[in-house]
Amino acid sequence: MSVHFNKKGVVIVVPKVTAAYRRKKQLEIAIAAKEVFERKGYTYTSMNDIMLEANIARGTLYSYFDSIEQVFLEVLAIVDNLSFTAIEEDCNMFIERLDNFVHKEIVNLLRQPSLVQARAEYFFSLEDPTFFEQRYKRTIEGITSFLQKGVESGEFTPQKSVRSIARFMLSFVDGLMLNTSQLREFSNFVNDQLEIFHSSLYYILGVDKETKTRNGC
Template sequence: MPKVSDEHKELRIQQILLAASEVFKSKGYEQATLKDIVEEAGMSRGWIYLYFKDKTTIFMALIDYLDAQLEERISTLLKENKGSAHGVLISYFQETSQSIDRLKDSVVPAIYEFCTTGWRVQQVRDYFVNRYIRVTAIFIDVIGKGVENGEFKPTRSVDEIGKYMISSLDGIMLHSLAFGSQQINAVQQVNLLINQLMEMLSVNFLKIMGKNS
């Protein structure tokens, strides 16, 4: 097989992940097959196997890809909010509220399915433990920046607040998928979570106003 440049490899991998995303959105994790992904990607099975050994490794790579996009989005929000951690959290929560009704059309249901059906498998359990650490670290870092620049004076540890935020959001999203966002008043719950977080962070609004002026 001829040598393939790193750039070409990245394009191939992205093509596979985008195809996989469409398959997992429509079929979920359990019902999706490698054959479905091969057909959606328009590649031979051999090309797929060149980069991934099975459906599980494709799905994990897809989640990593989405998490990398989240990290990029947080970086962008930091720039848009002139380095304000408070601004980042508010913007992120607003975007989350707006996207809740579209969760069922995303990869999120398949991620929850993969986690709940595969937790007995050591590889899957280890993966999600590491992912939890990685994703919570993104928001713990944001909160930490807010403490450093004087926006926050938290009443609890930054680590504890960050983990509480992620756990609460996960619960809201999972219940939205299970019972419907209207049934559980998801947007109102997100707003309540914002208020709780701001209380725990003891927001210094004078400092924030100074940054935005």
């Protein structure tokens, strides 16, 4: 067990724990914090709010996170990873995974407008774009990897490079999320936009809907 002070002068008593336990605890706190950010946004959420939501002591919270920014970055990583974890672990054909991503995973994200708004607040507040650039590159790599596997399986015959298509997908999703956080799902005609997005992806990926068959686990 060790005792030290964080940047704010708060005394922190840190028991010796395994890396796995520490990571598990960080994720538990971040999941609780996600609920707070959804309610209050990024600007108006405090470490005290997170402490209360996670039902932990102040020293415990600061032993895992130094600031609101650190907690929020962890929350963003969780949200970004959920969709791509689901699409990678899905055992259906790549075409069906794409369908699921467009019609389920994106809609799930859109129905968290407060969190989308919180993310916009954070991104617009950044003076240093490093994190935004890292997140962008990481997400593009994930989408590119998925699309490339679809090409290798013979399901996709893209008319453009898969990386260019990945950039198009991310730009569309981010823009749709931001607009929907302000206009709400119905006013932004989300279903219509997703249908057009879906058709565009099928076209640019060279997908023949008539030959699509189900291939379960």
